[in-house]
Amino acid sequence: MVRTIVRKKVATGVNGQYIAHHACDQLSPRLRAGRSRRSPRRLRAPSLRTAPSPGQFTVDLPGGGDVIHYPAVLPHADVYSVKVSPYLPDPAGPAVVTAWTMLVSLSTGKPLALLDATELTVERTAATTALTADLLLPPGARTAAVIGYGRIGRAHARYLRHLRPGLTIRAFSPKGVDEADDGVQAAANLEDAVTVQTW
Template identity: 50%
Template sequence: MAIEVIRDGADLPPAQVLAAVRAAFAALARGEAAQPAQLLVPLAGGGDVITYPGLVEPAGVYGVKVSPYLPQPGGPALVTAWTLLISLTTGEPVLLCDAKALTAQRTAATSALAVDLLARPGAATLAVIGGGPLARAHVRYARQVRPFTDIRVATRSGRVDLAAFTAEAGDVPVRAVASAAEAADGADVVLACTSAAQPVLDVAALPAGTVVTSISTNAPDAHEVDPAALAGLEVYCDHRPSATAAAGEMRLAVRRGLWSADAVRGDLAGLVGGSDPGPTGSRVVFFRSVGLGIEDIAIAGLLSRS
C-alpha cells in the first residue's frame, strides 16, 4: 500500500482551484458525487471534532477531512485539519494531507464560485469584512471572477494589514475603512470573512442586487447576518441540506419562525447544473457556505497531481 503524505499545503494556482471546485459541484449536479452531512462531535470540557465526508466518482475517490478544535488553557485554541483520500478502485488510502492552509483556499474558491454565478457581470466594487488569512484569500479568488477596480476592507478591531491585502489585490487599489457599513456602501459584492457569532453587517440596508457571501464558523449558531433579515433576501448556499443544518442564522431563523429552509433559492450544484434559478435583481442576494467534503476532495486531488 502506497499512501502519499503531504504536510505542507501547496499554494495552488487559483484558476486550477476554482476549476476543480466547479467540477466537483458539476459532478454533484449530475449525480456523480455525494455530499453527506458534516458530523460535529463535541468534546468533554469544550472543543469539538468536525468531519467533512464526500464522494466524487469521476475522481475515483472517497474522501474525508477531519478538523479538531481543541481549546488550550491560557492560550488560543489548537485547530488542525487533515484530508484523507481513499481509492474507489483498490479501497486503499492514496493521499493524506495537512489541510489547514488548503481550507482557506477551498473556502475562498467556493465564495468566488458563488460570486461568479450570482453577481452582476460588471461588478467592480468589492467590500471585505475581516482581516485574516481567509479574508485575504477571498480577495485573491474573487479577483479571478470579476473585474474589480476598488477594494475596501473593514475589520472589527479597526486594524488592517494593507500590505498583505495589496499583495493579493495585484494592481487593484485597496482601502482600509472604518466600518463594515462604510465598506459595503456602494459595493457590488460584500465578502464577510469573520469568526463572528453576531451580525457584522446590516444586509437589509443594502441595495437590491448586492451579493453578500458569509462563511462565519461552525460554533453553535454562529452567524454574520441577522437571522431576521433572511426573509427579505434571495438566499443561496453551497449545499442545501448541509447549510440549512449547520448555518447559525438559518437555524435561528427557522427556530424563531422567521424563515423556512424551503425558501433557499438555490445551491451551487443547482446553479452550476442549471436546475436552480439565478437572482432576480429585486433583492439583496445572500450566499452562505458551511464547508463541504467534496470541496476538500477537489483540492486534495490537485495536490496529489501536483
C-alpha cells in the same frame, strides 16, 4: 484534483503518502492562476453529481471543542475520502483549528494519502465564495466589501479581484488591516466598508 494530490510525492509511508502543509502551498498557485473560474454548468459535472456525500457530522469533545467530519465517496477516482477538522479551545490563547483529509482506495481499502488540508480549505472556501459573489453581483458592480482580513479574508479578496479585475475591494477587520493587497482599500470601520457613496 484528487489524482494530482495523490501523485504528488512529498513523503512516502508504508501504504500511502503524507502531503505536508508546504506541499499544499506549492499546489495553491495553480488555483490562483485562473483555473478556479468555472461556469455553474461545469460545477454540476456528472462526476460531482454522482459523488455520494452523506453530510457532515460533529463529535463533541470532553471539556469543550469538537471535531467536524466531512465524508464523501468519489467513485470516478475509486476513492473514499474523509476530512476531519478539530476545533480545540485553549484558555491561554487562540483555539487550535486544523484540517486533515485522508483518501482511502475503494479497491484495496488501504490509505492512499494523508493531506494537511488547512491551506486547501482556505483556497476552496475563498474560491467558492468568490464564484457565488460573481454570480450574484450586478455586471456593473464596482465595489465589494470583505469583512475580516486575515488569511481567509485576503484569499477572498484575491479571488474576487481575479474574477472582477476592475472591482475595488474594501476590507475591514476588527483587529485592523495591517497591509492591504493591490486593489484592496482598508476601511477604518464597518460602516465605511459597506457604505457606497452615490454622488
